[in-house]
Amino acid sequence: MPCLRRLFPILSAALLLVTGAVPALSQASGTESARAIEAAKAKLPPDSAKVLFGSQLTPAPLEARSIGTYARGCLAGAVAMPVNGPDWQVMRLSRNRNWGHPSLVAFLERFAAAAQTDGWPGLLVGDMGQPRGGPMLTGHASHQIGLDADIWLLPMPDRVLTPGERETISAVSVVKSDKIEIDPKIWSPLHQRLIRRAALDPAVARIFVNPAIKKALCESAGTDRGWLTKVRPWYGHNYHFHVRLACPPGMADCHPQEPPPAGDGCGKDLAWWLGPEPYKPEPPSPPKPPLKLADLPAACAKVLDAR
Numbered sequence: 015m016p017c018l019r020r021l022f023p024i025l026s027a028a029l030l031l032v033t034g035a036v037p038a039l040s041q042a043s044g045t046e047s048a049r050a051i052e053a054a055k056a057k058l059p060p061d062s063a064k065v066l067f068g069s070q071l072t073p074a075p076l077e078a079r080s081i082g083t084y085a086r087g088c089l090a091g092a093v094a095m096p097v098n099g100p101d102w103q104v105m106r107l108s109r110n111r112n113w114g115h116p117s118l119v120a121f122l123e124r125f126a127a128a129a130q131t132d133g134w135p136g137l138l139v140g141d142m143g144q145p146r147g148g149p150m151l152t153g154h155a156s157h158q159i160g161l162d163a164d165i166w167l168l169p170m171p172d173r174v175l176t177p178g179e180r181e182t183i184s185a186v187s188v189v190k191s192d193k194i195e196i197d198p199k200i201w202s203p204l205h206q207r208l209i210r211r212a213a214l215d216p217a218v219a220r221i222f223v224n225p226a227i228k229k230a231l232c233e234s235a236g237t238d239r240g241w242l243t244k245v246r247p248w249y250g251h252n253y254h255f256h257v258r259l260a261c262p263p264g265m266a267d268c269h270p271q272e273p274p275p276a277g278d279g280c281g282k283d284l285a286w287w288l289g290p291e292p293y294k295p296e297p298p299s300p301p302k303p304p305l306k307l308a309d310l311p312a313a314c315a316k317v318l319d320a321r
Contacts, residue, residue: 051109054151063305066318067148073113074146074320080115080159080261080268081147081313086305087269088314089147089160095119095139101126102137103170105180111141111150115160117262118142121217122163125257132207136170139163140185140254146317149305159268161259165212167205168253185253189226193252194288196230206231212257213241219271222248222256225287232280242278247287267313 051068058065067088078091092113097104102122104112114122126137142163144150149158156162166185175183188201209231213221223231225247235242248256261268275283307315 051151058151058304061306063307063310064149064151066307067144067146068151070144070146070148070318071110072145074317076317076320078116079313080161080265081317082159082267082311083269084156084159084162084258084271086149086310087147087159088310088317089113089115089143089158090313090317090320091116092143092145092147092160093119095122095142098174099123099126101130101135101170102139103175103180104139105166105175105183106140107177107180109141111144111157112139113145113147113160114142114163115259115262117217118161118163118259121215121257121259125212125215129208129211132211133204134169134208135172138166138168138170138185140166148310148314148318156258161261161268163257164254165208165257166254169204187252189224189252193224194226194229196226201227201230203234206234209245209255210241212255213244217259218244218257219260220256220258220274221245222251222258224248224250224252225284227251227255228279228284229288232278232284235278239278239280242280243274243276246274246279247284267311 055065055068073092073094074090076090078093080089081087093116095102095104095112095114095118097107097112122137122139129137140163141154141157143157143160147158147160149155154162167188168186186200188196188205190197205227209221209223209227212218221244223245228245228247231242231245258271261270307318
């Protein structure tokens with residue numbers, strides 16, 4: 015273990031030099047993301063919920079509450095994840111998406127410390143939520159109530175990254191181009207320990223990973239399989255994994271994630287994702303009109319207006 019921990023910062027630097035930039039918005043440079051956000055804003059009506067919440071720069075000075083569902087809601091009393099910690103660093107600072115319910119920030123801090131005991135050098139934290147939650151101008155459909163966070167599958171370097179590096183350094187895919195197998199040159203047992211550690215936390219309701227990552231976890235878990243239930247396959251997620259917390263206790267306005275299906279999720283459901291035509295899209299449907307404030311819970315209007 016100590017040897018692996020010494021090697022990981024070296025591996026991180028090597029991967030950063032080799033891979034270059036990734037042309038997806040979720041992994042693009044901060045400058046590219048800023049341009050994409052402004053372009054998206056220009057195409058939407060000014061009363062769009064994406065514009066209203068995506069334009070907020072500060073949290074609502076209210077009691078902390080997650081309101082609504084993960085994909086249709088908002089957040090009161092958000093707190094910012096500190097951009098630097100003893101075992102984490104926040105990436106893509108220009109997006110201003112390092113906000114969450116206090117329980118999410120507390121989870122990430124304790125998870126980062128616990129992961130270090132497993133040999134992971136430190137977390138690179140990607141998108142969490144906006145200052146007041148709500149729909150984002152670009153990217154995620156969820157991440158709206160301050161209980162979702164993306165954690166890069168690239169280990170933290172052994173130095174503090176500059177603001178510029180946090181915008182331009184690329185995350186690294188651990189999945190081969192066929193999207194069916196993980197890349198053994200990049201994937202390691204420490205990646206599995208990291209995801210398992212998150213899944214074992216009782217506050218976590220779901221973890222979303224690329225189907226190839228789920229397959230690798232299923233194959234190497236042995237008899238220790240209970241934690242796999244929370245880990246579910248979903249499109250993308252080859253550069254990061256998505257952690258979703260359960261609604262905090264006593265929070266009536268927060269609509270919880272349904273319990274995961276029974277079993278470890280390694281059977282026929284996973285086989286569908288990895289079949290002869292994986293990631294086969296559904297037939298195109300007419301685009302839905304953008305969400306308006308009236309489409310969100312009524313309490314979100316107060317969150318938006320709070321000063």
